[in-house]
Amino acid sequence: MVNLENSAFAVSEKGYYGNYGGAWIPEMLYPNVEELRQNYLQIIYQAEFQEEFNLLLRDYVGRPTPLYFANRLSEKYNTNIYLKREDLCHTGAHKVNNTIGQILLAKRLGKNKIVAETGAGQHGVATATVCALMGIECIVYMGEVDIERQAPNVARMKMLGAEVRPAKSGSRTLKDATNEAMRHWINNPVDTHYIIGSVVGPHPYPDMVARFQSVISEEIRKQMFEHIGTELPDYVIACVGGGSNAAGTYFHYLDEPDVKIIAAEAAGHGVKTDKSAATTFLGKPGVLHGSKSLLMQTYDGQVIEPHSISAGLDYPGIGPLHAHLWESGRAQFLAITDDEAMQAGMNLAKLEGIIPAIESSHALAALDYLDLRNNETVVISLSGRGDKDLSTYMKYL
């Protein structure tokens, strides 16, 4: 892990990336967030923490994940494409990198209970997994509607020993689950840590999660060097829901201006329809889940329900780092429709024998928008595997 201390893309003392970030929280939550803010850096850079974290990443998660040269995909695009295989992580996606980091941090803060919220259930499963690993009690709030829609992940969480509590208010989806999880944390400040699943939420969460996920680009740099004798590809590409796999993929390249950063957002049916989740195209500055960022909202500030065929990208905001990458022009954002993503996923399966998560398929579809040369190198974050999405792919066929 490196510190990006002097970078324009590092978080400021107050938790800002440019105009975005901060800790916009109710007073009641302040002690919990402040305890975390004062301690997180000191704890995660202790030698003994790093040793335990890295050992679990190696032996439990299966890191380093391969950086795979995708030969047939490269031929199709007449360039050199490498896939960062986060789909091979234990539990099938990158999310576990963060939950391992946070559970180790929670233990050192003396917390013996975990609360989390989940939408599609992927973060809930990654959280329940590390709680089982550490023998820690786990409560996951999930919207009642999502509990019905995502039955397999509910079953996984239960098998892993977590208690899944339905959020019954409002639209009974992710934002209601988040409200309930925050309320739970307010009421249990002493013994409970709240594990957030992406680079969102009040400071220090976006920075903390980015640091845990930064292992992705730390490995990419070494692996690129082994493959081609330079650590720098021409492009790094990732999908952005909240933005954690993207933050991890970009992290060690943020201050390398020769490396172009591409972010694939979920356009759903298209940015001109009312069924989309492309936040930088449709969003305005606003506050969601404790941080100021770009947010899809009505003129009077009501959050607009997003739509994406992929549950992991179906989120009305993005993390504050990404809002800053967008505003500063450091990253180029692309809006990828459901159809484009599904095509790209089918394509990867046939060309490389890899079935990607539909989230990751959005990053793959970005290839069609770039003017790639045969001497250029592209790294794509394959954030997760597609087993969970098979029925959606089949319906689409």
Ligand SMILES: *Cc1c(COP(=O)(O)O)cnc(C)c1O
């Ligand atoms: C959750 C998820 C995402 C989206 O989350 P980010 O925080 O934007 O990375 C992307 N891909 C997969 C496979 C996921 O499970």
